[in-house]
Amino acid sequence: MTADLHIEPQDGPIGAVVRGVSLADVPEGEVLEALEDALERYGVLVFPDQAGVTPQQQIAFSRPFGPLERVELEYALLTGSPEIFVVGNTGQKLVTFSPTQPDGELEWHTDHIHREIPARASLLLARQVPDHGGDTLFACMYSAYDALTEGQQAQYDTLEVVNSVAGLKAYIERQDHQNAHRTGPGEAEDPEVIWPLVRAHPRTGRKALYFGNQVSIGVVGWPVEKAQRFIAELTDHACRVAFRYRHRWNVGDAVLWDNRRVLHAGTPYDTANARREMHRTTVRETAPIGLLSAR
Numbered sequence: 001m002t003a004d005l006h007i008e009p010q011d012g013p014i015g016a017v018v019r020g021v022s023l024a025d026v027p028e029g030e031v032l033e034a035l036e037d038a039l040e041r042y043g044v045l046v047f048p049d050q051a052g053v054t055p056q057q058q059i060a061f062s063r064p065f066g067p068l069e070r071v072e073l074e075y076a077l078l079t080g081s082p083e084i085f086v087v088g089n090t091g092q093k094l095v096t097f098s099p100t101q102p103d104g105e106l107e108w109h110t111d112h113i114h115r116e117i118p119a120r121a122s123l124l125l126a127r128q129v130p131d132h133g134g135d136t137l138f139a140c141m142y143s144a145y146d147a148l149t150e151g152q153q154a155q156y157d158t159l160e161v162v163n164s165v166a167g168l169k170a171y172i173e174r175q176d177h178q179n180a181h182r183t184g185p186g187e188a189e190d191p192e193v194i195w196p197l198v199r200a201h202p203r204t205g206r207k208a209l210y211f212g213n214q215v216s217i218g219v220v221g222w223p224v225e226k227a228q229r230f231i232a233e234l235t236d237h238a239c240r241v242a243f244r245y246r247h248r249w250n251v252g253d254a255v256l257w258d259n260r261r262v263l264h265a266g267t268p269y270d271t272a273n274a275r276r277e278m279h280r281t282t283v284r285e286t287a288p289i290g291l292l293s294a295r
């Protein structure tokens with residue numbers, strides 16, 4: 001690790017602040033390896049004071065972690081930067097995955113689990129933030145798995161979960177945000193993707209739960225009602241406060257998280273009167289998803 005790079009763990013099972021690294025510089029060599037190790041170990045890495053970083057610099061910083069997704073939704077695309085997904089209310093439509101009400105149901109997820117190639121990591125850079133609300137919660141799926149009983153672990157290791165963007169669309173429709181992105185669910189456009197409920201991290205072999213409380217719509221071989229109850233109960237277990245890190249955003253904060261072992265959820269804010277603009281680069285998965293022998 002270089003002398004300038006310092007990693008400060010936060011309280012709790014996940015989260016660390018990274019000092020001495022600018023997103024204006026492409027990580028390589030020892031710095032890249034140190035960040036990869038920290039990303040797996042802490043799950044969530046916070047890089048403060050990155051307000052001067054340009055979109056192209058954010059993209060260049062993200063590339064060493066793997067191939068980047070290109071944004072498919074035109075209204076969520078940053079002009080001239082097809083790798084940047086814009087979350088917030090400063091564009092043509094409101095792009096949010098949070099509840100309308102302060103006590104509303106959160107949308108816990110790992111990015112792109114509904115796709116044939118999901119996301120291995122995501123980097124979110126805050127450009128504008130509201131004075132109140134709009135925090136992001138992260139939950140440690142290592143801790144969630146470790147807290148299961150031996151019997152539960154043995155059972156969950158064998159389960160496969162059905163994931164579809166139709167579940168996310170239904171959640172967004174229920175929130176009834178004004179001017180929000182939405183399209184009607186439909187079988188032809190919403191394919192189902194099946195992943196194991198438990199996956200092992202390719203860097204360490206450590207097991208983590210892998211699901212989303214809205215996008216995971218079933219369990220293979222189970223009736224729908226049973227699967228829905230199971231996913232709701234699993235969410236209560238996996239996303240309990242003891243397993244969380246809460247990030248309260250400042251302009252210029254950049255947060256990199258590991259979708260292989262972390263779930264996240266956005267909290268509500270006043271979308272009618274406050275402005276929130278977040279730029280996300282999304283790194284595609286590069287390793288098989290499944291169980292590995294523990295190292």
